[in-house]
Amino acid sequence: MKILIVSDTHRRDGNLQEVIERTAPFDMLIHLGDAEGSEDRIAAWCREQNADCEVHMILGNNDFFSSLEREKEISIGNYKAFLCHGHFYSVSVGYERLVDEARDRGAQIAMFGHTHKPCLDMRKGITVLNPGSLSFPRQDGRRPSYMLMEIDREGEAHYTVNYL
Template sequence: MKVLVISDTHGNIDRLQSILNTTGPYDAVFHCGDIEGQEHTIQEYADCPTYMVSGNNDWDSSLPADLNVTIDDYRFWVCHGHRYGVSLSPSAIREEAESRNVDVCLFGHTHKPYLETSRGLTLMNPGSLNYPRQIGRKPTFGVIEIDRHHDIHFAIKELED
């Protein structure tokens, strides 16, 4: 099982097609918000189950604020993260994820990649494909793979030019 995690595309999904063509296929796609009206196009490009949540810039969206999804017995909680102060610290979102008894929390908002596993919970922010804010400002995305032994693996990848 191979899962793509993206966030903060802000209406520009040109780079998504490149990722799907060069690193796919994927069995599922998660988008952690700030989609800005590209929901249907993302679903078409992905051509697999696509899970999306609204972000702080998705004002007229009918997308949910968060989602709980189970994939291959792993429990995922997906949100944008802005309601949990992720720009300051991951502590509040970690606390909320722990209270929800999930294995993986996917979020965005900061435009900076983040990956941490502690106490049986993995927090992953894939960064942004279009407006990265981390040092070096390379567009990033996340890949989650569940192998044949049911082990889960996480990676943050930079978009190749």
């Protein structure tokens, strides 16, 4: 199983469209907020490359007129993942509140956006990840980033941070 994880595209969708074409086919897309009205277009692009593609999107702090959910819990293979944008968990100053929330929900993975900086870490037994931003990256070098998650035949998750 192959999962494309993105965040903070802020309606500047050219890089996202390129990444979708470059990484296709994949089984699931997770967008961790701040699509800013591009939700239907993004879902259509994913389903063009795979009609059965699962699409999960959540609300970001700039998704003012969206009806997306603020948070989600989803299953990915044998894992339970907690998805949020992160701004309600103060991720700009640390991951402690996010990790505690994921643990309270019984999740093994906590995914967030908001900081525009890629992150892949293990905290208190929880995999914490942020794909960064494809539109407005803020990490050193400021390269647009996204993440791929792959579940192997044994059910183990593997993650890669990728850059344009």
